[in-house]
Amino acid sequence: MKVLVTGAGGQLGCALQTTLSNREVVALTRAELDITDINEVRAAVTAHRPNIVINCAAYANVDAAESDEAGAFALNAGGARNLAEATDTLNIPLVQVSTDYVFDGLGDRPYHENDLTNPLSAYGRSKLAGEQAVAAINPRHFITRTSWLYHHQPANAKNFPKAMLAQSHRDIVRVVNDQLGSPTYAPHLAAAIARLIETDAYGVYHLAGGGQTTWFELTWRLYQLFKIQTAVESCTTAEFPRPAKRPAYSVLTTIKEPKILLPDWEAGLVEFARAVR
Numbered sequence: 001m002k003v004l005v006t007g008a009g010g011q012l013g014c015a016l017q018t019t020l021s022n023r024e025v026v027a028l029t030r031a032e033l034d035i036t037d038i039n040e041v042r043a044a045v046t047a048h049r050p051n052i053v054i055n056c057a058a059y060a061n062v063d064a065a066e067s068d069e070a071g072a073f074a075l076n077a078g079g080a081r082n083l084a085e086a087t088d089t090l091n092i093p094l095v096q097v098s099t100d101y102v103f104d105g106l107g108d109r110p111y112h113e114n115d116l117t118n119p120l121s122a123y124g125r126s127k128l129a130g131e132q133a134v135a136a137i138n139p140r141h142f143i144t145r146t147s148w149l150y151h152h153q154p155a156n157a158k159n160f161p162k163a164m165l166a167q168s169h170r171d172i173v174r175v176v177n178d179q180l181g182s183p184t185y186a187p188h189l190a191a192a193i194a195r196l197i198e199t200d201a202y203g204v205y206h207l208a209g210g211g212q213t214t215w216f217e218l219t220w221r222l223y224q225l226f227k228i229q230t231a232v233e234s235c236t237t238a239e240f241p242r243p244a245k246r247p248a249y250s251v252l253t254t255i256k257e258p259k260i261l262l263p264d265w266e267a268g269l270v271e272f273a274r275a276v277r
Ligand SMILES: NC(=O)c1ccc[n+]([C@@H]2O[C@H](COP(=O)([O-])OP(=O)(O)OC[C@H]3O[C@@H](n4cnc5c(N)ncnc54)[C@H](OP(=O)(O)O)[C@@H]3O)[C@@H](O)[C@H]2O)c1
Pocket: 006, 007, 008, 009, 010, 011, 012, 013, 029, 030, 033, 034, 035, 036, 055, 056, 057, 058, 059, 060, 075, 079, 097, 098, 099, 100, 127, 146, 147, 148, 149, 150, 157, 158
């Protein structure tokens, strides 16, 4: 199976290259393929003729998207649409990676694939528009929603655990304790996607770390694993205002066969700690 990965320089792109190393992988970074350019997309898909495309390219800066909704839509919706069109023409399946931020977080039980979406942020709206474009254009689609994604790669990866490690020189950090979600270690997501693409069970899938936690608990466990002495104090979202509104509750679960479950979020953090040390 020949797999074309877009946005290959990002967290999930890096993880997929490792996970799929026993297959033929064409890994294209942003410099090699700008997915907002339909001509570049058509040329790449036609030249490589992969058996499947996995789109890892994204405008992932949730706060920046609030003041640049057009930019977020150009990449998260327009780029996804370009890939859907180019792959559909050649009957090639497409994996579009999406997010828990398509939900409003007002629920009180884990969100499954059939739950109603209602994004609170520009990022969430742009990702939902990407899902809708892919679903409308290419019937051979896997839309995989994940959450709170992190990886030790690339070296400059921007994610929550790395940001908190960078704070470890401080005596105290304050971290919000009223948002519940499912942290997902990118290699675990990559392994789940690798299993999913062995099937032709197209549709929407929730693929996120098992269990649930808060950013506060995640930090506490991270510091424990790294033997960091910094005290972790809990605070509320209201005390820590950010440009983009986040869902208060965005734990993901799956009701879709072939029920692919990821390891528990804590197992992911332990593996991350081992890899970083
Ligand atoms: N990170 C999270 O917490 C999270 C949570 C839920 C869902 N997701 C979704 O999971 C997927 C993977 O996220 P990630 O964390 O791996 O993202 P990431 O690390 O930010 O990687 C995204 C990659 O896309 C590239 N890119 C940007 N503009 C591009 C363009 N026009 N054409 C091609 N590539 C472009 C970026 O390159 P540059 O670095 O050069 O800009 C970067 O390498 C995304 O769909 C994201 O929405 C992420």
